[in-house]
Amino acid sequence: NAGVMQNPRHLVRRRGQEARLRCSPMKGHSHVYWYRQLPEEGLKFMVYLQKENIIDESGMPKERFSAEFPKEGPSILRIQQVVRGDSAAYFCASSPRSDTQYFGPGTRLTVL
Amino acid sequence: AQKITQTQPGMFVQEKEAVTLDCTYDTSDQSYGLFWYKQPSSGEMIFLIYQGSYDEQNATEGRYSLNFQKARKSANLVISASQLGDSAMYFCAMREGPEYGNKLVFGAGTILRVKS
Numbered sequence A: 001n002a003g004v005m006q007n008p009r010h011l012v013r014r015r016g017q018e019a020r021l022r023c024s025p026m027k028g029h030s031h032v033y034w035y036r037q038l039p040e041e042g043l044k045f046m047v048y049l050q051k052e053n054i055i056d057e058s059g060m061p062k063e064r065f066s067a068e069f070p071k072e073g074p075s076i077l078r079i080q081q082v083v084r085g086d087s088a089a090y091f092c093a094s095s096p097r098s099d100t101q102y103f104g105p106g107t108r109l110t111v112l
Numbered sequence B: 001a002q003k004i005t006q007t008q009p010g011m012f013v014q015e016k017e018a019v020t021l022d023c024t025y026d027t028s029d030q031s032y033g034l035f036w037y038k039q040p041s042s043g044e045m046i047f048l049i050y051q052g053s054y055d056e057q058n059a060t061e062g063r064y065s066l067n068f069q070k071a072r073k074s075a076n077l078v079i080s081a082s083q084l085g086d087s088a089m090y091f092c093a094m095r096e097g098p099e100y101g102n103k104l105v106f107g108a109g110t111i112l113r114v115k116s
Helices: none
Strands: A005-007 A010-013 A019-024 A031-037 A043-050 A053-056 A065-068 A075-079 A088-095 A107-111 B010-014 B019-021 B033-039 B046-052 B064-069 B074-079 B088-095 B104-106 B110-115
Touching (some): A019 A088, A019 A107, A043 B104, A075 A088, B033 B064, B033 B074, B046 B074, B074 B088
Parallel strands (some): B010 B110
Antiparallel strands (some): A031 A043, A065 A075, A088 A107, B033 B046, B088 B110
């Protein structure tokens, strides 16, 4: 049973470009969460999705960030017009219900 | 106010000894869950142990145990018989009731170094 998959593991973008981060939850998990970890800090919640629905986006910046979890395919976190402050590790977690969340390996985004 | 407080930025422990990593939390909810995750230098987040607010017994998973003191709102992680591979960052996290969504709130973490 494969764990949570994230790709790419490392992503380099120049300021102003778009970043697309993908997350495939564990088999049977319909709840997906995105967290951001800035250097030397703990993880901060961004968004919680179930299939085709955004349940809680209270941690998402108001502009440039969006997330989706379509009926088919992985969840996508999209960051438009990236800035240097977006450089961070972005983690996806999944759970079968509202209990233990299992994390993917993360995507390390570097904005030049 | 901080919801999760980890007061120890860094800890050292001698190999084969036990170590306690502190975590206090703040919530007015009656139903909540407490988690510990390990983040080694490779960066992934590894789930270690879970304690529900209504669980009467302290959670244990192998060498990990959670010292849950509800009245004091503390959920300390105890690692017994430390190994060199335990060197990592450790995060305490809390999930509050449904009205807060299911998101986890993390502490700032404690770096543990195991000495040989």
